[in-house]
Amino acid sequence: MNDLQPVALGDEPADLVLEGGRVYCSSRGAFLERDVAVVGNRIAALLEDGSDVVGPDTRVLSATDRVILPGLIDAHTHADIHATTERMCPYLLAAGTTSIVTEPSGLGALFGPEGLETFLEVTADLPLSVYHTVPPQPFVDTFEPARADEDELEGYASLLAHERVVGVAEIDWIHVVGRDSPVDALYERAAAEGVKIVGHGAGCRGDALRAFATVVDDDHEAISPEEVIERAEHGIHVVGRCGSIRDDLAAVTEALEDVDPASVSLSTDGTWPTELVGGFGMAEVLRRTIDAGVEPGTAIDMATRNTAEHFGLEGRGVVAPGAHADLVVVDDLESMTVETVIVEGSVVVDGTPQVDPEVTYPDFVYDSIDVGTGRDRFTAPVEAAPDGTVRAMEVGRGLLSLETAVEPAVGEGRYVPDPNADVLSATLIDRDPSTEDRAFTGFLTGFGLESGAVATTNTWEVAGLVTVAADPDDASLAASHVASMGGGWAIVRDGEVVADLPMPVAAFAADRPVPEIAAEFETLEDALRELGVDVDRPLLTVQTLTFPGVPALKLSTSGYADVLARSVVGLEGEGEGESN
DSSP states (O other): SSSSHHHTTTTTSSEEEEEEEEEEEETEEEEEEEEEEEEEEEEEHHHHHHHOOTTTTTTEEEEOOOOOOOOEEEEETTTEEOOOOHHHHHHHHHTEEEEEEOOOOEEEEEHHHHHHHHHHHHHHTSSSEEEEOOGGGGGSSSSSSHHHHHHHHHHHHHHTSSSTTTEEEEEGGGGTTTTTTTTHHHHHHHHHHHOEEEEETOHHHHHHHHHHHHTEESSSSOSSSSHHHHHHHOEEEEEEESSSSBBBBHHHHHHGGGGGGGEEEEOSSSOOHHHTTTTTTHHHHHHHHHHHOOOOOHHHHTTTTTHHHTOOOOOEEEOOOOOOOOEEEEEEEOOOOEEOOOOOOOOEESSOOOOOOOOOGGGGGGGOOOOOOOOGGSSSSGGGGGOOOOOEEEEETTTTTOOOOOOEETTTEEEEBBBTTTTTEEEEEEOOOSOOOHHHHHHHEEOOOSSEEEEEOTTSSOEEEHHHHEEEHHHHHHHHHHHHHTEEEEEETTTTTEEEOOOOOOOTTEEEEEHHHHHHHHHHHHHHHTTTSSSSHHHHHHHHTTTSSSSSSETTEEEETTTTTTEEOOOSSSOOOOOO
């Protein structure tokens, strides 16, 4: 007889009883008047009257006039960007999130299996269930040579067997559709372990989507009802997202009449510190879904059971005997105000978070930058486009950067920015200390920077350092300052650092209180506004200049990445870009 049966039979007291609430029972799709009895980290029973299992040492929490939900699960996020995961943890819990499926974009992208093992270790004992996906970017060779070798493949493959590794992280469709890729070897190992492959199908449709569906198991990039339906038709689990990057709930909710709701999950795709401190999280995502007209039980399943079943998170996502005691008590389904959160049978939120975890990172995570920052690095040789007109990126809608042509200024035989003509330099430097020094400087228009420079190591999908500059000297100082901090952000004007934010953990995350990080984000944006930047989300624009998941022209260290053509091009014509 297991430890739960005596409580279920009413013969022994429970450790914890939630009494008086309306419990969502997903297997019935109904809300039931039940008390929830917990033993250790498991639910022992749903009882019409839990008083029989209340003993002298039982903790009793009232849920009268409230709703008891399964712990909410974020189906796709990035919990090691901007702030470290343990710093985010109390805020995620306060927003009703008890489990996350996260891609280790910082530690995993640069440090390989050692970084992934470190992330597994530092998240193992958090009061939050953290499930991981293994980043495939080291195996991608579309625009640069693959960084991972056969030995690293074995390291990654061995991690796929870890109980908290549930898949291979998002892959841009351009890397795997219609071409052979080193990533295929990792996918073969994933199939052998029975874990999922996460897709990133922005702009993928028609024949390409059918081909993509033979590779991936889910995708979070449907931004219209038609795209949701097309993915479902091809057997791709749809992950709707509402978070700091995008809000696609309208597309998902409109498409639900034409797809099986069980094939849809909800996610944030990452929550920035500014939204975390405002209370945004999975409870708000669920509230908005219900507010959009989705039947409450269906919406709750999308934020709980569907994700658990898709990724094989055994015992998560339901309120049932034997399940993990992950529970969220909310005032009502209209406000979705979180009152109490229980994770593995422990009360972690009681009005306010009751936990503030701390972890220690190994020294190697702070050694992630080795870059040259001489002035010429942030200019381009005239010989690369001798007629005076150069290929450039143009800031587009959202994360788009389009292809255009500009005429930079010339100084000392090199192309330099001309802010009066809205022509800025955009430089990507490979910051990995284990690789050769590589960089490319292209040009950017439509950003609006009138003077100074901005630099960051928060570069999507590459271990890089990016600058956008109206002045090469300021770019040099901004890059040097970021390197001296071990990563993060710096904004420079007239030779002076006017705003910065250190992010020394893998050069991707700050180990500081989240409110402080949020305040610094606002300071950074304010500084860019003072320098003339007029795009909607300037920090996001800068850090996604390297991101080939959204077309059309992006930065690589060998030249521009022409995303749709899947080729590297230079400042003039076709062919290899010229490094600086």
